[in-house]
Amino acid sequence: MSEPLKITYREAMRAALRDALLRDERVFLMGEDVGRYGGCFAVSLGLLEEFGPERIRDTPLSESAFVGAGIGAALAGMRPIVEIMTVNFSLLALDQILNNAATLLHMSGGQLSVPLVIRMTTGAGRQLAAQHSHSLEGWYAHIPGLRIVAPATLEDARGMLWTALQDPDPVLVFEHGSLYTMAGELPTDATAVDIDSAAVRRPGRDVSVITYGGTLGKTLTAADELSADGIEAEVIDLRTLRPLDDATVIGSVRRTHRAVVVDEGWRSGSLSAEITTRIVEQAFYDLDAPVERVCTAEVPIPYARHLEEAAVPQTTDIVAAVHRVVDGDA
Structure with missing residues (x-):
């Protein structure tokens, strides 16, 4: 049996992204500073160099625009992963998330699925003040048509993303900002995990x-x-x-x-x-x-x-x- 990997939560998320990009050519990542900068929390560091700008897309500073683009890409058969820098900023895309992503399956009589994954950082503890530190995942958990997940362990950080990408409905992934530096051991064969059970x-x-x-x-x-x-x-x-x-x-x-x-x-x-x-x-x-x-x-x-x-x-x-x-x- 091979030795487990010593890894941080940030690196586990990056491994999940890389795995998804390798497995399915329809998968791409888009958001603010996800490419050349490597992500505001360094989760996507190095992915632009490996996968190129078509699949690691830096976007303008407009949450409504790039979440809307992600919804359109999902409707067209792609498997977009949209990164929003913090949950507070997601409110700028709430119209897209609530009125489009969460409702289109219902409003189309089951004809239009939106297989979109939105990742965002949530939570306090890093002295980033009120506009970057709130925990609003409970708000999103109020909305029918969305699945809301909150990976709290290295195994879930590594394994939830691929499972979320298989879901025909929108999935929002809330990553607590205090966890990115959490370190531990992860089995080398760690793979997709259940997102149905506590x-x-x-x-x-x-x-x-x-x-x-x-x-x-x-x-x-x-x-x-x-x-x-x-x-x-x-x-x-x-x-x-x-x-x-x-x-x-x-x-x-x-x-x-x-x-x-x-x-x-x-x-x-x-x-x-x-x-x-x-x-x-x-x-x-x-x-x-x-x-x-x-x-x-x-x-x-x-x-x-x-x-x-x-x-x-x-x-x-x-x-x-x-x-x-x-x-x-x-």
Whole structure:
């Protein structure tokens, strides 16, 4: 057996892009600075030199224009991967994403599929202030016609893209900016992964802690700290935010009888609210305590590091929430 690769999340994403480009000549990458600059987060570094400007396309600074071009290419039989620099900037293409990509299959009576993949960076923790740091994937998870995925591990960063490209509907991939430098080992034969199911990242008996993306690492750290206190937390990585894998989440809650939802989005109208509601709807009588939520403060993300850290969920917040539901102080 060959030795696993030592790799970063950024490099795993790049390997996924390269693999897709090699496998299918219909695949191409387009977005701001993806070519000569190598991507704003260096994910596409070196791909222009390998695949040329026809398949690694630098675009003007117009999200509406290049997302619209990606939709048109998908309708014409191509398999475009569109990179939007940050989730905040995706709002400039919301008309294209919501009113075109998500609705054309329905509005055409099933005649027009839009097999488009849109990648974007999300999340805080890098002192990039309010216009570059919000977690808006919950907004997109509200929209029928889209699939929303959030790779939080090296395996998912490497494997989700090819699976997404096989989907006949638009898939939005949210990459948390704090993960790009995360390093670890990846099997040399790592390949496409499932984008239908949540994953139990840590088994436990006392409480289900449900999270995704950039907060998975903090949640696993919190689970380790809680274990020292005699509390065994089961950590669920949602992986796909639309459609949600109710079976894995509800199955876990029925085993542990307690739940904490960790979501870097704002609490009001959030993905955490949706998950909490589904737990209450489907497993209310299995709960031994109210569901707790750990979310970002209801403020634009601050620039100052100490304020940014205070605004977004931290390991200590997760530990405290678990203690409240387990110790009976919820």
